Amino acid sequence: MNQELFDKGLKIRREVLGDAYVDNSLKNASAFAQDMQELVTQYCWGEVWSRPGLERSQRSLVNIAMLTALNRNHELATHVRGAIRNGVTPEQIKEVLLQTAIYVGVPAALESFRVAGKAIAETQMEEAAPTA
Structure with a gap:
């Protein structure tokens, strides 16, 4: 594992998906799945999401389209939650x-x-909730 890329990816992953989601993913990964979590963090987030060619909001929209195509x-x-954190609007989503309806x-x-729709509603409720 490339520790520098992993750390870079972990930072970006937390910024996009939130600490709670990332902590849960890493904490609940079985010994069998731990290598996959490291791979995702290092390569998806550390290598690809850190590239300068697209803004994070654009990467989020591309991911939404691809994940729709793949069901x-x-x-x-x-x-979708990450896209909202990246500044994407529900209208853009x-x-x-x-x-995607036309092409996939x-x-x-x-x-x-x-x-x-459910993810957007949940995110909006979380954002509106008072903090303790």
Whole structure:
């Protein structure tokens, strides 16, 4: 493992997905899955998400489209929340999902609208909740 890339990726992963989500993912990874968590953190977040070619909001929108095409709803909800943290608006998410309906299919987009709508509502409720 490249510790520098892992640390860089961990920082970005926390900024996009939040400490609670990342802590939960790392803490609950089995011994079997631990290497996968390290790979995701190092390469997805440390290598790719840190590249200068796209803004984080753009990367979030690309991920939403790809996850819709792949019907990966758990990851979609996670990346919708991350997209909002990256400054993406619900309107932009809606437009990406409408675009995916044409190119990857209406059933996938309908399910993604359901998942994204729930994730957006939950994120808005969390943001509106008073802090202790």
